[in-house]
Amino acid sequence: MSRRLAEGLQTDDAPRRRDEAIAVVALGSNLGDRKATLEAALTDLARLPLVTHVRTASPIESVALTPEGRDAEAPAYLNSVALLTTRLAPTVLLGYLHAIEARHGRERAERWADRTLDLDLIAYGEVTSEGPVLILPHPRAAERDFVLGPWLQVDPDAVLPGVGRVADILSRLREPS
Incomplete structure (x- = not known):
C-alpha cells in the first residue's frame, strides 16, 4: 500500500471560512486496481475547484453489499472516507463526484453492482435535504460500518x-445481535 493512501492527504488546521463546509465523501472500489483507483480519486478530489483541504482515512477492506445483504463471494471493497473543506454547493459537488466516477470507469447500469469506483456524498456540514437529486445525510450512512469507522x-x-x-x-x- 502506498504511503500516501495509508496516511491520507494531510492538511493543515487552518480555520474555515464562513462560506465553507466540511463535506464527507465515502470512497469504495471492488474492481480493478482498487488502491490505485482510490489514490487517483483522492487526487481528483483535491483538485476540485473551491476545495481547499482534504483529509482522508486509511483504507479498510469490506465485504460487498447487495440488496440481499453481505456477499462474501463478490469481490471485496477497499473503502475510505475523505473530508473536504469546500465552498461548492452540495449538488454541484455531487455532479463532480459522478464525473470522477465516470472517469474511472464507473458504469451505472445496475444498482448495487460491482464497481471500479463509488463516491457517495455522506454529509455536507449540517445540511439536510430530501430532494430528488440529493438526500443528505446519505440515507444508509448510519448502517455502514465501512463508512463510519474511517470517518471516525x-x-x-x-x-x-x-x-x-x-x-x-x-x-x-x-x-x-
Whole structure:
C-alpha cells in the first residue's frame, strides 16, 4: 500500500471560512486496481475547484453489499472516507463526484453492482435535504460500518446530522445481535 493512501492527504488546521463546509465523501472500489483507483480519486478530489483541504482515512477492506445483504463471494471493497473543506454547493459537488466516477470507469447500469469506483456524498456540514437529486445525510450512512469507522479516523468528534454522534452509531452497529 502506498504511503500516501495509508496516511491520507494531510492538511493543515487552518480555520474555515464562513462560506465553507466540511463535506464527507465515502470512497469504495471492488474492481480493478482498487488502491490505485482510490489514490487517483483522492487526487481528483483535491483538485476540485473551491476545495481547499482534504483529509482522508486509511483504507479498510469490506465485504460487498447487495440488496440481499453481505456477499462474501463478490469481490471485496477497499473503502475510505475523505473530508473536504469546500465552498461548492452540495449538488454541484455531487455532479463532480459522478464525473470522477465516470472517469474511472464507473458504469451505472445496475444498482448495487460491482464497481471500479463509488463516491457517495455522506454529509455536507449540517445540511439536510430530501430532494430528488440529493438526500443528505446519505440515507444508509448510519448502517455502514465501512463508512463510519474511517470517518471516525479523520474526525473523532463526527456527527451524522439528524442521527447523532458517529462513535455512538458505530458502537450500536457493532453490538452483538
